Amino acid sequence: MKESVKKSLSWSVIVAVITLVLAAIFAIVSTSILSGVSWAVGMVIVFLIVLIGVLFDTIGVAATAANEKPFHAMAAEKLNGAKQAVHITRNADRFANFCNDVIGDISGVISGTASAYVVLRLSMQLGHDEGSNFQLIASILFTSVVAALTVGGKSVGKTLAIQYSTEIIYHVGRLFYFLEVKLKITIFNGKKRKKNGNKNNKRK
Template sequence: MSKNNNRKSTAKSRRKWILTILIWSVLISSGISLLSDSLLSKVNMLVAFIILAFIIIVGIIFDIIGIAVTAADETPFHAMASKKINGAKIAIKLVRNADKVSTFCNDVVGDISGIVSGSVGFFIAQKLIHEFTKLNSTSVNVAIGAIVASITICGKSIGKTYALENNNIIVSKVSKLLYLIVKDR
């Protein structure tokens, strides 16, 4: 009987988590898309590239965090918590919920950043084609798409290696930053 109740509780918890991720995905993706679309329509090419770089960097940073939390060891954070170091309890929660943190960081924020950066890249390509009418539109679209994809892939590849080598340090820094926001709640 206890196993059956435990399974129902676990299934309910999973459904709640999926619903939470769905809501966050919709909110974040629509917010980023709306912000980038409204900003891009009013800016010059340099600012459009800066916005694109920012979106790619956010995706890479969240990918690093997701990997680091998944690879981190909980033990040092217990020692930090016993010494009352700010953010240690948050670090323990992050590591204990590595699957959820990784889903949010890598899949929600990371994938949304990838999709939005592709859209921004397309917008930049269209702006270039409009300003320089002699450019071949297919070539420009392919070139911008390839550049965005390669920067994202290389950045995430470098970030993964960094995250695996420095996982506890990254989790510690993220947890201290979160501590400033949530105060170990």
């Protein structure tokens, strides 16, 4: 089996495990929060979950669209976060996979589940039985609104990510710098992934 295939399978397993753990955590936390609030507050929480999904999707797209050259110039000027931004662009495939597929998809699933819970709370508060026509209509309307906000938000996010990829990734790099320097939480191990072009040049 080729080394690239092994690495791909290994990364897929790691992502699957991370997704499993994060999905469970998100589900437990969101359910715990929603169980003690009114349907109106629940709606706000659902919209926040949607916003998180849109935000991470935007960051993931920005990582794939960004060019690392501007960050080398920033690193030469010793700007905080520039080195981390270089690591993000060099690991754009995995970084985008985590942001778009892991966090983004989990947010989509959790927002759908939370929407159903909010509709149920609204129906009960208004005195409608479970499975009533009101609950059905409310569920369709609320689910449609959440879906529209998710798709529309990601569409706008992708446009912004492509146009302002450098700025977005630099701000993420500054956040990683803060985590590494102030909180001692290392995001990247410091190993730089070499691009195929560099490898090919060495072989010649």
